[in-house]
Amino acid sequence: MPRFSLTPLRTLRPAARPTAARFAAVKPQHLASLHSSARLDKAAPDVVKPAQAPALDTTGQPTTDPMTGEVIKAADIDLSRLVIERTKNPKEIPDTSKLVFGRQFTDHMICVPWNSTTGWGAPKIQPYGPLNLDPSSTVLHYAPTLFEGLKAYKGKDGVPRLFRPDKNMERMNRSAARLAFPTFTGEHVTTLIKKLVEIDSAWVPTDPGTSLYIRPTMIGTQAGLGVGASTDILLFVIASPVGPYYSTGFKPVKLYATTKDVRAWPGGTGGYKLGSNYAAGVVPQQQAAALGYQQILWLFGPEHRLTEVGTMNLGVAFSRNDGSVEFVTPPLDDMILPGVTRDSILSLLRDHESGKNRLEGLPDKLIVSERQLTSEGAGHCRRVQGVTLREIFGCGTAAIVSPVDGIGYQDELIKVPVGEDGCGDIARVMLREIVGRQTGDIPSEWSFPVNEQTASSS
Amino acid sequence: MPRFSLTPLRTLRPAARPTAARFAAVKPQHLASLHSSARLDKAAPDVVKPAQAPALDTTGQPTTDPMTGEVIKAADIDLSRLVIERTKNPKEIPDTSKLVFGRQFTDHMICVPWNSTTGWGAPKIQPYGPLNLDPSSTVLHYAPTLFEGLKAYKGKDGVPRLFRPDKNMERMNRSAARLAFPTFTGEHVTTLIKKLVEIDSAWVPTDPGTSLYIRPTMIGTQAGLGVGASTDILLFVIASPVGPYYSTGFKPVKLYATTKDVRAWPGGTGGYKLGSNYAAGVVPQQQAAALGYQQILWLFGPEHRLTEVGTMNLGVAFSRNDGSVEFVTPPLDDMILPGVTRDSILSLLRDHESGKNRLEGLPDKLIVSERQLTSEGAGHCRRVQGVTLREIFGCGTAAIVSPVDGIGYQDELIKVPVGEDGCGDIARVMLREIVGRQTGDIPSEWSFPVNEQTASSS
Numbered sequence: 001m002p003r004f005s006l007t008p009l010r011t012l013r014p015a016a017r018p019t020a021a022r023f024a025a026v027k028p029q030h031l032a033s034l035h036s037s038a039r040l041d042k043a044a045p046d047v048v049k050p051a052q053a054p055a056l057d058t059t060g061q062p063t064t065d066p067m068t069g070e071v072i073k074a075a076d077i078d079l080s081r082l083v084i085e086r087t088k089n090p091k092e093i094p095d096t097s098k099l100v101f102g103r104q105f106t107d108h109m110i111c112v113p114w115n116s117t118t119g120w121g122a123p124k125i126q127p128y129g130p131l132n133l134d135p136s137s138t139v140l141h142y143a144p145t146l147f148e149g150l151k152a153y154k155g156k157d158g159v160p161r162l163f164r165p166d167k168n169m170e171r172m173n174r175s176a177a178r179l180a181f182p183t184f185t186g187e188h189v190t191t192l193i194k195k196l197v198e199i200d201s202a203w204v205p206t207d208p209g210t211s212l213y214i215r216p217t218m219i220g221t222q223a224g225l226g227v228g229a230s231t232d233i234l235l236f237v238i239a240s241p242v243g244p245y246y247s248t249g250f251k252p253v254k255l256y257a258t259t260k261d262v263r264a265w266p267g268g269t270g271g272y273k274l275g276s277n278y279a280a281g282v283v284p285q286q287q288a289a290a291l292g293y294q295q296i297l298w299l300f301g302p303e304h305r306l307t308e309v310g311t312m313n314l315g316v317a318f319s320r321n322d323g324s325v326e327f328v329t330p331p332l333d334d335m336i337l338p339g340v341t342r343d344s345i346l347s348l349l350r351d352h353e354s355g356k357n358r359l360e361g362l363p364d365k366l367i368v369s370e371r372q373l374t375s376e377g378a379g380h381c382r383r384v385q386g387v388t389l390r391e392i393f394g395c396g397t398a399a400i401v402s403p404v405d406g407i408g409y410q411d412e413l414i415k416v417p418v419g420e421d422g423c424g425d426i427a428r429v430m431l432r433e434i435v436g437r438q439t440g441d442i443p444s445e446w447s448f449p450v451n452e453q454t455a456s457s458s
Numbered sequence: 459m460p461r462f463s464l465t466p467l468r469t470l471r472p473a474a475r476p477t478a479a480r481f482a483a484v485k486p487q488h489l490a491s492l493h494s495s496a497r498l499d500k501a502a503p504d505v506v507k508p509a510q511a512p513a514l515d516t517t518g519q520p521t522t523d524p525m526t527g528e529v530i531k532a533a534d535i536d537l538s539r540l541v542i543e544r545t546k547n548p549k550e551i552p553d554t555s556k557l558v559f560g561r562q563f564t565d566h567m568i569c570v571p572w573n574s575t576t577g578w579g580a581p582k583i584q585p586y587g588p589l590n591l592d593p594s595s596t597v598l599h600y601a602p603t604l605f606e607g608l609k610a611y612k613g614k615d616g617v618p619r620l621f622r623p624d625k626n627m628e629r630m631n632r633s634a635a636r637l638a639f640p641t642f643t644g645e646h647v648t649t650l651i652k653k654l655v656e657i658d659s660a661w662v663p664t665d666p667g668t669s670l671y672i673r674p675t676m677i678g679t680q681a682g683l684g685v686g687a688s689t690d691i692l693l694f695v696i697a698s699p700v701g702p703y704y705s706t707g708f709k710p711v712k713l714y715a716t717t718k719d720v721r722a723w724p725g726g727t728g729g730y731k732l733g734s735n736y737a738a739g740v741v742p743q744q745q746a747a748a749l750g751y752q753q754i755l756w757l758f759g760p761e762h763r764l765t766e767v768g769t770m771n772l773g774v775a776f777s778r779n780d781g782s783v784e785f786v787t788p789p790l791d792d793m794i795l796p797g798v799t800r801d802s803i804l805s806l807l808r809d810h811e812s813g814k815n816r817l818e819g820l821p822d823k824l825i826v827s828e829r830q831l832t833s834e835g836a837g838h839c840r841r842v843q844g845v846t847l848r849e850i851f852g853c854g855t856a857a858i859v860s861p862v863d864g865i866g867y868q869d870e871l872i873k874v875p876v877g878e879d880g881c882g883d884i885a886r887v888m889l890r891e892i893v894g895r896q897t898g899d900i901p902s903e904w905s906f907p908v909n910e911q912t913a914s915s916s
Contacts, residue, residue, distance in 0.1 A: 144740070179737055229744065275737075279600050283638050
């Protein structure tokens with residue numbers, strides 16, 4: 001069984017943005033064979049290597065020169081140029097009970113501009129406020145936009161902690177490369193985010209289950225209607241306090257398995273966190289809601305492979321007659337977003353499976369699989385000798401886990417078991433373990449205190 | 459052979475936006491069978507019919523009540539509320555020779571806001587200027603954006619004419635419905651565009667081949683990070699003078715047929731003009747450019763079906779041993795954008811085929827087909843007994859036609875014939891006939907003078 005990795009099957013090597021001018025220097029090798037049917041020397045490279053610009057690898061580290069082995073110095077975000085402009089009109093911090101997801105924002109935001117000629121500009125932490133965009137800005141027309149979602153949690157010691165920001169930065173750089181946006185050293189943006197959270201620390205709620213949702217975003221801002229790589233980019237980060245997801249207990253959801261609309265496809269961008277993956281999901285979601293379902297179960301292909309749940313990754317568990325339990329999530333490919341929560345759950349479950357870190361409440365004999373699932377398989381397995389559908393849940397940063405108690409598939413409503421609390425065993429334990437690491441109650445290298453000096457040693 | 463139509467195979471019926479509140483009124487019929495495997499009464503509807511909001515059909519006309527047959531009054535854009543604010547600082551109109559596509563904009567723009575509670579606001583023609591968008595605006599995160607492209611041309615009589623704006627408005631309404639945006643009566647926006655072109659009439663260039671490119675756009679402007687239908691929308695229209703495409707003669711392009719990246723797929727949005735279809739094409743285009751190719755030839759499926767060329771539709775012609783010529787373009791489906799130029803070309807060629815309107819320079823025996831094409835078929839047909847590849851071109855609003863003289867497919871460069879002028883027969887005649895109708899030189903119902911009073915009778 002292949003071990004889990006956030007690295008996708010087919011990685012693009014993020015490189016500093018190749019611009020039209022840089023491309024002009026690339027010799028069009030195959031034009032020599034113009035007007036002939038001569039064989040081409042080679043196929044298109046996975047990613048074009050720009051002639052002069054520095055390159056970063058998927059973790060945001062500078063790459064080495066393939067000829068000399070020397071590290072290529074990257075034109076990176078320069079933290080020494082950080083400008084902080086504090087608001088003169090701090091807003092009233094809303095009561096936790098009145099929070100609506102993503103509607104209230106903290107007093108400050110991060111902005112880092114990039115231009116293809118001048119590179120990264122000075123990072124700025126400034127008062128939250130509107131962006132002035134030319135109506136021809138490329139993001140408004142061709143959707144060059146990517147985003148991330150991560151959270152800061154206040155522990156009992158009052159210190160806000162980020163949860164696995166390194167994973168978000170790694171994915172953000174992959175998304176950036178996919179859009180011909182510039183890449184950057186992930187740790188630099190993490191440092192800026194820590195600073196933002198420190199400045200807006202009073203906005204991080206403390207009630208159990210609450211957090212500060214952080215939204216790093218990159219958009220193409222070039223004014224001009226030509227379809228091509230944007231010469232101007234804005235990286236910005238905003239933050240929004242969010243209330244507890246399960247304040248009144250678990251609310252299991254029913255999924256509508258659509259056989260009409262398809263979220264992602266081989267050779268597409270479903271494995272990247274791009275804005276363009278989301279707009280088309282709204283109408284199918286409305287159609288599902290009108291039938292009484294809370295989320296879409298996205299299928300793919302003639303065999304109706306299960307891929308994702310709404311904007312979450314998918315987890316399914318089966319009981320076997322031999323007493324073992326198999327946990328399955330679809331493998332990472334062009335169609336599956338490499339979710340940070342997905343990665344955390346696989347990691348925790350595999351440590352339990354291997355005996356490295358046994359977790360109370362999980363099945364004794366647990367088998368963790370990344371493999372394809374079909375709706376037929378998930379729905380009808382209860383009739384298959386020796387296998388019983390045990391649990392289905394979605395997982396993502398917003399809810400951590402979202403238990404499922406039914407799937408509308410074709411003309412049938414498939415019942416999915418949940419416990420008396422509305423949640424299955426695996427999802428319940430995963431919520432407990434992940435929240436523990438988010439708040440710092442369970443020591444973990446996944447937890448990044450925003451201020452190392454004042455934080456406890458967790 | 460099925461006749462061509464702009465109606466896609468699977469149409470969504472655009473309806474005024476169903477909001478969350480409206481959905482609350484929809485009875486979740488299937489929840490009655492909750493926690494059972496009872497059969498569902500019916501599958502999801504094609505598009506949810508909102509409880510109270512008026513609906514428009516795909517041409518922007520109000521629909522009729524299915525029970526009473528009465529016309530349902532649509533909450534539409536109200537032209538009587540038009541406000542015109544003229545600029546106090548008119549810009550210098552650039553010389554035609556200095557125009558770069560989509561970089562210079564006229565003095566004015568159209569803005570029409572929409573809100574889910576108050577409906578369409580007053581249309582405004584106002585000085586061209588930046589949009590103020592909250593950093594949480596949904597268009598910056600989830601890419602709810604659609605656009606159109608059409609052109610105004612000044613004829614010998616000095617009257618600017620729009621080319622087939624009705625087709626653009628029809629498609630814009632289809633796109634809007636696909637994004638859960640409000641729809642509108644297309645003629646109303648055409649009227650606003652005519653007014654804008656009249657006001658900025660001095661910006662419509664007059665040199666042969668020049669035009670004013672008009673860009674209607676709709677974006678979701680709601681401030682908030684929840685993924686769902688935007689409660690606030692902005693419809694805006696900007697306009698940009700563009701120079702002649704073929705001032706120095708035809709420049710045939712070489713296409714790189716990528717077998718790695720896929721533009722569109724069944725169940726996706728390739729048949730709608732959404733911004734989200736474009737962002738992912740930039741990196742493949744860069745990779746093709748680095749190999750010396752001007753455009754991507756988008757393939758689909760294991761048989762490598764030919765679908766589109768860059769951001770254009772595709773036309774291919776074959777000569778047969780019996781002296782006939784077959785013109786082929788892929789049929790409209792989820793993967794093919796219903797292009798206005800594509801439609802115009804099919805219409806002109808079919809009138810030639812049927813004898814209704816013979817065009818000089820086209821093959822005597824012409825067969826017009828909408829059918830699937832494969833790269834193998836296109837590339838190797840010259841070796842097939844009785845069939846010879848004759849011509850390939852892209853077609854779209856920007857270039858009208860774009861002749862192709864080579865395709866890099868797998869490890870081969872397939873030569874495509876062009877005439878001495880760099881263009882094939884069909885593309886050359888189509889350019890002449892379409893430009894004639896755009897400028898008013900050839901009388902046509904496709905030409906819409908912006909001011910009926912002053913225009914000649916064409």
